[in-house]
Amino acid sequence: MKTSHDAIRQLQESLETAKAAADTIDDLIAVHDYQDVAGLATVAAASLLTAASKFMEKDDEAAFSAIENAEEAIDAIYGIVDEDLSE
DSSP states (O other): OOOHHHHHHHHHHHHHHHHHHHHHHHTOSSOOTTHHHHHHHHHHHHHHHHHHHHHHTTOHHHHHHHHHHHHHHHHHHHHHHHHHHHO
16 A cells, blocks of 8 residues: 555656756757757646645645646747747
């Protein structure tokens, strides 16, 4: 049987992996199409993982703040994609 501590630990591990991926995306040797979008997607993912962890820790305020950060990153993604499609 699993505990909330197990879930929090796994979410934290996933968050660290998402942050490492974001660092890698930011430091690619060659520029990649939609690299900026991929970076924003990892920011959104990290924010949602943080939100999930904070909900498990019963820290609703921090969780909602993390969700707002994810929404901002997703909005930025849509802005970039919409701009590219309109060109």
